[in-house]
Amino acid sequence: MKELCSKVINKLIKMSADKSKLIFNINIEIVATLLHNWRHLVTIDKVMIVKMLGTPETIEGGHIWKMTAIQIIALACSFNVPVLTA
Numbered sequence: 001m002k003e004l005c006s007k008v009i010n011k012l013i014k015m016s017a018d019k020s021k022l023i024f025n026i027n028i029e030i031v032a033t034l035l036h037n038w039r040h041l042v043t044i045d046k047v048m049i050v051k052m053l054g055t056p057e058t059i060e061g062g063h064i065w066k067m068t069a070i071q072i073i074a075l076a077c078s079f080n081v082p083v084l085t086a
Helices: 002-016 021-037 046-053 062-079
Strands: none
Touching: 002 021, 002 046, 002 062, 021 062, 046 062
């Protein structure tokens, strides 16, 4: 069950970045709710977060990837969710 929940969260994190502020905020809220409810069952993929943070801003949507990663790190800290390398 833990592995499945982690896969779902990590997939949703990738999909949560969106150019529309409203959609972005709703996506982050959904991820936050799941992280809160599943905090004892999930781990966030550190490699994915590092890649998101390292995306150049010159690439279209690069800043959105960085904003998403920062939001996810903040949520992980708030809910004490581990960020680990597989």
